Amino acid sequence: MTFLRSALVASGKTYRTRGISHRVSQINISAIKEMPLIAAKVGGCVSLGQGIPSFPTPPHIVEAVCRTMKENPQSGKYTLGPGLPELREAVARHLRVQCGIEADPEREICITVGAMEALSAAILTVVERGDEVILPSPNYASHIEQVLLAEGVPVFVPLDESSWRLDVEGIRRAITPRTKAIVLCNPHNPTGANFPEEDLRKVAELAVEHDFFVISDETYDFLVYDNESHFSVTSLPELRDRLIATYSFSKKYAMTGWRVGYVYCSEGLLDQIMKVHDAMAICAPTLSQFAALAALEGPQECVSEIRTALQGRRDMVCERLDRLEDYFDYIKPRGAYYLMMRYKIPGVDSMTFALRLLHDARVITIPGAAFGPTGENLIRISFGGNEAEIHEAFDRMERWLSGHPFESP
Incomplete structure (x- = not known):
């Protein structure tokens, strides 16, 4: 049973095992999908988790589909x-x-x-x-x-x-x-x-x-x-x-x-x-x-616009992380819109770190252990969200870390 499933069981979630095939019982819904489910029960969370770009589908695509629905009876x-x-x-x-x-x-x-x-x-x-x-x-x-x-x-x-x-x-x-x-x-x-x-x-x-x-x-x-x-x-x-x-x-x-x-x-x-x-x-x-x-x-300008916007968000995330150098190390992303940051808090597994951050600061991240054994002691964040969401998430994270959440009272 994964750390994440253990967390869900602790919150009252039960899983049937009798009669379930081995190939299904041995796999899990990824933490990328499960962390937002936990966050929905917590409420008021800001996400640096699942890789969902904030941009709307470009208008020319939406308009083309609307025309197809009206004019092409084969579209259904x-x-x-x-x-x-x-x-x-x-x-x-x-x-x-x-x-x-x-x-x-x-x-x-x-x-x-x-x-x-x-x-x-x-x-x-x-x-x-x-x-x-x-x-x-x-x-x-x-x-x-x-x-x-x-x-x-x-x-x-x-x-x-x-x-x-x-x-x-x-x-x-x-x-x-x-x-x-x-x-x-x-x-x-x-x-x-x-x-x-x-x-x-x-x-x-x-x-x-x-x-x-x-x-x-x-x-x-x-x-x-x-x-x-x-x-x-x-x-x-x-x-x-x-x-x-x-x-x-x-x-x-x-x-x-x-x-x-x-x-x-x-x-x-x-x-x-x-x-x-x-x-x-x-x-x-x-x-x-x-x-x-x-x-x-259709026109491809939307692709370059998305890329330019995401590069700006990457730079913004790196600037915010540089202010937290006492807490995190990271490698600047060269592609995609994800970043793996290694936290400098010994003795804390990534699931515990991510769940504490979720419950205490209401910021969604993805525990590195979800990405294989070499992901431990890492947290993945996505900078697909808009600038306001990213800044709010880092503001919350800074306040949370300033309280030294893992030090014994």
Whole structure:
């Protein structure tokens, strides 16, 4: 039982275990989703927790969907399983222009219920009971649960704590005959790292040498700062038949609630992934697919505006953290909109720290232990909220810390 589930049990939550399958009983709803549930009972909280961007869905997307609802009677019906043909064609054009990838829209692209369904379907397709999946850690919490749901074995390889850089030699040492895949998220949730091209190329070489899959979570591919470039392993031809890449419209176009993303891979892999997609979802929501089409075909200024605003919020969060240097260490994010901060309070686990901060100061953060064993003594914050919310959260945190909450009376 996780720390978080223990906290919920203590608050009166009970869980049935009799008759529940092992693959489900061994996984948990991530702390990213559970902390807001606890906060809802506390009341009056400000969130630095779940990665929900504050921006509204751009008007041209909303207007296009409204027109579709009024004018297209098919908008309330199922689409083909792989998705609207015109959306898959738009995705293929986007991959070609933005990523230099030549993708066949009919055979290599499937529209999914967000990147989460794409990731789950990919992992369920290639991972069998006992297969090992390498997770650079700290890593996105749901990747762990998805591997466990497939009855695989997560193998955590710590990132370099001085820079959140991939430890390529650590990955090499972690490879065994049971290694089936590695999951890469770049830019990285939860650390905000932007992995260097040379490291990603070396990981690709290991995948070819040792014959395992690369599952690439490209959710934040657009979100890098300080004029840095983003390198994607999807551009590497040597990974052609062992790569599964997943993408999301959620953060790029402020469409978290629309639940639409896509998966790109070779035809042989997609044929198998489609079996899982059909069993779990049939198809992505039709209206959401029309919204995604409008996003890709409409003006793209909204993407650069979101990126610019988030870079400003990153700088603001770093300035606030610099004022708390007696309490936290951190590495400035180079991408995504997350930051992992290490607190300087010995003997306190991250779950205890996050829950005390939630109950005492009414600030939502995510305990680092949710992101794998190397996340302990860390707290993840998101700077996706607006400036006023971020300042209010830090004001509360400063007042709380000034009272030395963990010192004995």
